[in-house]
Amino acid sequence: MIDGPVVIVGTGQAGFQTAASLRLEGFGGKISMLGDEPGLPYQRPPLSKAFFREGNAERLLFRNRDFFEKNNINFRERCPVRAIDRQKKQVVLDDAATMPYQHLVLATGTRNRNLPIGGTDLKNVMALRTLEDANRIRETARAGQRVVMIGGGFIGLELAGVLNEFGCQVTVIEAESRPMARSVSERISSYFVELHSRNGIAIHCNSMVSRIFGNDRAEGVELADGREIGADLVFICAGVVPNSEIGSEAGLETSNGILVDEMLLTNDPDISAIGDCASFVHRGSGRLVRLESVQNAADQAKCVAKRLAGDPSPYDAVPWFWSDQGGKKLQIAGLTGHAGQLICRGDEENDKLTVFAFENDRFVGVETVGMAANYVVARKILETGRDLTLSDFENSDFDLREVLKKTG
């Protein structure tokens, strides 16, 4: 338990939640939240979903300005932290001013990966990460425009769906053999390829963009096989890189993010790292992971806040995630990316699908579309921490409620 100042770097999902949870846990010390973006902390998921239609930035805010005043949280916007001085236990701000901490929480998130190809600096080439990006997209996109998305991950496909609905002609270029390949099973990828194609989106897999061409403004993309696709707008949705540099430059260990132990502590016991910027060993699978999800950012923040307020316990929340695409909701419980055995149930024709995922015969999670009850029960099963095998599911005819009963 500490009582001195807690400094939080990054005011996104994880940074905001840390400050709010510290107060909920009764922490009475000084809290500073330092973020480099303008404005109050906001939620990112709607940026590639409802925000394009609604444009209501107020609705994205976690809390209004009063919340920070009432809870005595020193929130500072447009305040990038440049360095950490671990010897003096202080952070260095842009103007070389310093701020001392007893405990430092790094919640610096990720930034979009740029591509090493020509033309990324042309005028109508965009990416989506921040509210500023989303506002720019809303101001620029017009119905009827030809849009090329480079990258068919979650954000690329969500944005593709939204722009298609708005009346743009959307083409998605994906380097892998299927979209969302890193994160979901083949069955879910093919379901969404089918759905988006039906809605009029062209998806090209196994295709690399070699350059974006145009003078001043992008006019299209050229693929590695020489094909050209004309475009009025080009989006780079090629994944992200963790903002771990302020950690590594201060001597913190990193490996695809800032490395933390099961308590979410870095190799410096006075510094925690959480959310999209942090790599940790997932307890269920033993794998080193860095998760990019609201659940992980919020739950890790709560875990750190509890520890700082005197109630420590290791982080072992069950990962879950959702994505809205083409009017359908994908829900995932557990880490299904490495599953070797997949069993599908549902009625795909009617947009109902559950993929049960097993790794070395062990149940690791589900992916669902239109079958929210399965997702909810699967989370409960995973939360029990009990090891279940494929035969447990076969014996219950893949009825998750029956499986859950067995865990009790």
Ligand SMILES: Cc1cc2nc3c(=O)[nH]c(=O)nc-3n(C[C@H](O)[C@H](O)[C@H](O)COP(=O)(O)OP(=O)(O)OC[C@H]3O[C@@H](n4cnc5c(N)ncnc54)[C@H](O)[C@@H]3O)c2cc1C
């Ligand atoms: C368009 C979009 C859609 C998404 N949709 C979903 C979804 O449907 N479901 C889901 O679970 N997740 C979704 N996500 C992911 C989710 O938003 C992130 O996992 C979550 O925001 C991570 O929170 P974080 O606090 O770790 O990082 P962030 O929210 O990225 O916050 C990090 C903050 O730190 C700031 N920062 C970085 N370095 C410094 C520094 N040196 N000094 C000061 N500030 C700094 C950054 O500018 C940023 O403001 C989406 C993300 C995006 C961009």
